[in-house]
Amino acid sequence: MKGALRNNVSLIAVAVLFLWIKTYIVYQTSFNIDIENTLQAFILFINPLSFIMLAMGISVFFKSEKGKKRYIMITSFLLTFLLYANVVFYRFFNDFITVPLLFQTSNFADLGNSVTEEFKWYDILYFADLILLAVLLKVKPKFINFGSMSKMNTRAYFLSAVAVFFLNLGLAEVERPQLLTRTFDREMLVKNIGTFNYHVYDVLLQSKSSAQRALADGSELADIENYSAANYAEPNDEYFGIAKGKNLIMVSVESTQQFVMNNTVNGQEITPFLNEFAKKSLYFPNFYHQTGQGKTSDAEFLVENSLYPLSRGAVFFTHSGNEYDSLAEKLDENGYFSNAMHANNKSFWNRDIMYKSLGYERFYEVGDYDVNEENSVNWGMKDIPFFEQSAAHMKEMPKPFYSKMITLTNHHPFYYDEEDKFIDEFNSKSGTLNRYFVTVRYTDEALKQFVEDLKASGLYENSVIVLYGDHYGISENHNEAMAQYLGKEVTPFVSAQLQKVPFMIHIPGVEGKVIDKVGGQIDVRPTLLHLFGIDTKDDVQFGQDLLSEEHEDFVAFRDGRFITKDYVYADNKCWDKATEQPTEKSYCSPYLEKTATELNYSDRIIYGDLLRFYDPDAAKKQPDAQ
Numbered sequence: 100m101k102g103a104l105r106n107n108v109s110l111i112a113v114a115v116l117f118l119w120i121k122t123y124i125v126y127q128t129s130f131n132i133d134i135e136n137t138l139q140a141f142i143l144f145i146n147p148l149s150f151i152m153l154a155m156g157i158s159v160f161f162k163s164e165k166g167k168k169r170y171i172m173i174t175s176f177l178l179t180f181l182l183y184a185n186v187v188f189y190r191f192f193n194d195f196i197t198v199p200l201l202f203q204t205s206n207f208a209d210l211g212n213s214v215t216e217e218f219k220w221y222d223i224l225y226f227a228d229l230i231l232l233a234v235l236l237k238v239k240p241k242f243i244n245f246g247s248m249s250k251m252n253t254r255a256y257f258l259s260a261v262a263v264f265f266l267n268l269g270l271a272e273v274e275r276p277q278l279l280t281r282t283f284d285r286e287m288l289v290k291n292i293g294t295f296n297y298h299v300y301d302v303l304l305q306s307k308s309s310a311q312r313a314l315a316d317g318s319e320l321a322d323i324e325n326y327s328a329a330n331y332a333e334p335n336d337e338y339f340g341i342a343k344g345k346n347l348i349m350v351s352v353e354s355t356q357q358f359v360m361n362n363t364v365n366g367q368e369i370t371p372f373l374n375e376f377a378k379k380s381l382y383f384p385n386f387y388h389q390t391g392q393g394k395t396s397d398a399e400f401l402v403e404n405s406l407y408p409l410s411r412g413a414v415f416f417t418h419s420g421n422e423y424d425s426l427a428e429k430l431d432e433n434g435y436f437s438n439a440m441h442a443n444n445k446s447f448w449n450r451d452i453m454y455k456s457l458g459y460e461r462f463y464e465v466g467d468y469d470v471n472e473e474n475s476v477n478w479g480m481k482d483i484p485f486f487e488q489s490a491a492h493m494k495e496m497p498k499p500f501y502s503k504m505i506t507l508t509n510h511h512p513f514y515y516d517e518e519d520k521f522i523d524e525f526n527s528k529s530g531t532l533n534r535y536f537v538t539v540r541y542t543d544e545a546l547k548q549f550v551e552d553l554k555a556s557g558l559y560e561n562s563v564i565v566l567y568g569d570h571y572g573i574s575e576n577h578n579e580a581m582a583q584y585l586g587k588e589v590t591p592f593v594s595a596q597l598q599k600v601p602f603m604i605h606i607p608g609v610e611g612k613v614i615d616k617v618g619g620q621i622d623v624r625p626t627l628l629h630l631f632g633i634d635t636k637d638d639v640q641f642g643q644d645l646l647s648e649e650h651e652d653f654v655a656f657r658d659g660r661f662i663t664k665d666y667v668y669a670d671n672k673c674w675d676k677a678t679e680q681p682t683e684k685s686y687c688s689p690y691l692e693k694t695a696t697e698l699n700y701s702d703r704i705i706y707g708d709l710l711r712f713y714d715p716d717a718a719k720k721q722p723d724a725q
């Protein structure tokens with residue numbers, strides 16, 4: 100028996116080895132994980148091991164050989180499935196799965212087209228080792244030992260697993276201090292503790308956040324209120340109240356980045372309408388999206404609440420029951436009929452629930468539109484008919500109204516009908532980028548027709564029209580094609596700059612102006628409310644009025660990157676905007692803390708549902724400090 104043990108390898112060892120090697124191959128082939136030094140390379144290599152050893156190790160507690168085999172097979176399958184799900188998710192979102200996302204099952208059906216685009220025939224290879232393992236189990240070759248481990252060996256096995264885990268954690272801590280407390284970068288987590296441990300960690304975080312709400316009390320809000328009050332930027336007299344009484348039409352323009360504006364492809368203008376409309380509007384060329392995994396819904400969350408979305412999952416899903424003090428609610432209190440318009444399934448991003456919390460009176464969803472084969476493409480109703488039918492709804496609405504509209508055609512994978520093609524595709528290796536220009540151009544046309552429609556119906560003269568891009572359309576997976584288009588390498592600096600999205604406010608009778616303040620979606624709420632003559636002095640918010648003289652040139656991204664007037668902080672480096680090269684980190688350091696504080700305060704509001712303790716009247720009654 101002893102001899103046999105010495106010559107044989109155990110079944111557990113085979114299963115562990117297969118999954119370990121596979122996970123490592125997946126790291127190398129399916130995720131873009133940046134490795135900068137040998138230590139990082141070593142950590143990446145060992146990081147799947149501890150979890151796999153522990154998971155497979157449990158098989159020793161099964162008495163029968165059959166039970167052991169079955170457990171090993173099922174565990175291998177489940178872990179492979181998790182790995183593969185991450186691969187598919189990563190292709191699409193350039194990110195790893197989180198627990199809250201798994202509960203967004205109502206989104207999965209709608210993802211249809213987009214997801215199938217991400218399945219590849221060769222994906223079967225991800226399961227190749229399972230097939231081999233199944234064969235080995237069936238054939239039962241001599242060199243594999245199917246028997247039980249001795250008590251001694253079992254103990255040694257688990258001790259080694261734990262030792263590998265702590266070695267991994269120790270090295271990760273050396274490589275990236277505070278890794279587990281600063282969770283906003285999932286790539287860093289996967290790179291350092293491994294994909295499986297990352298998922299365990301994510302589950303723990305999720306449980307922690309559920310507990311946080313239960314334990315939160317109003318006293319936590321005091322610091323945050325002080326911060327928010329100190330951050331308040333006095334409205335600009337020239338603009339305060341200038342839009343009072345007018346309707347507000349705000350369009351979330353799907354996946355539209357700013358680089359397409361005033362730009363061409365194959366010599367053809369990509370956004371002729373936006374370029375002209377910007378000239379007649381207050382136009383903000385240094386405006387960035389700040390979204391996380393919740394994409395469109397995160398953008399909505401930002402502009403409504405002037406709070407940051409979450410680093411994991413979509414806050415529309417995870418915290419739809421919270422108390423908010425949204426733009427919609429404020430306008431509603433001021434006599435507006437607030438509504439949202441989006442010709443998609445009402446439960447997508449949990450909007451039907453969240454819109455109620457945000458105080459929208461009405462949601463015009465897919466059921467309120469005449470949607471058919473003819474007027475649909477890609478994800479659903481095309482933008483032109485969507486705007487046409489929305490304008491018809493607007494005519495019927497009580498006035499003044501606030502309508503938040505969300506377009507859909509310019510969405511990954513950017514499929515379009517031939518008849519809607521106004522310019523030619525680009526010619527890179529990325530079909531996604533090539534098609535993107537065509538669908539952006541289509542949305543531009545739809546916006547043009549919408550404005551014409553509003554003019555014809557007389558609504559134009561009474562309405563403020565706000566356009567903002569919700570988030571990027573072209574992820575970093577297309578950097579090579581993007582570099583070809585831009586004619587320069589997509590460095591982390593360029594990548595951060597690519598997060599600029601169009602933002603413009605058209606106010607009838609107000610002259611167009613370019614306002615080059617650095618800002619983002621978080622600034623929309625105070626900027627708009629002040630235009631409508633509603634002060635935000637007593638509100639808990641992180642943005643500032645972009646028209647205020649006191650507005651600071653600063654925008655923090657959800658993942659910890661930030662932009663100031665002269666610098667861009669990305670990839671842990673401080674980049675000089677003038678040279679587009681990394682410079683002394685000290686130029687960025689004052690803002691590192693500001694970014695961390697704001698993100699942390701905002702998270703605390705959301706996790707603790709702290710606005711339920713906030714009483715604006717109490718804030719007003721407080722005597723002025725000092």
Ligand code: GP9
Nearest residue numbers: 393394395396443447505
């Ligand atoms: C779906 C639309 C798209 O209703 O808002 O969402 P996205 O994938 O861009 O977040």
Ligand code: MN
Nearest residue numbers: 353354395569
């Ligand atoms: Mn979107």
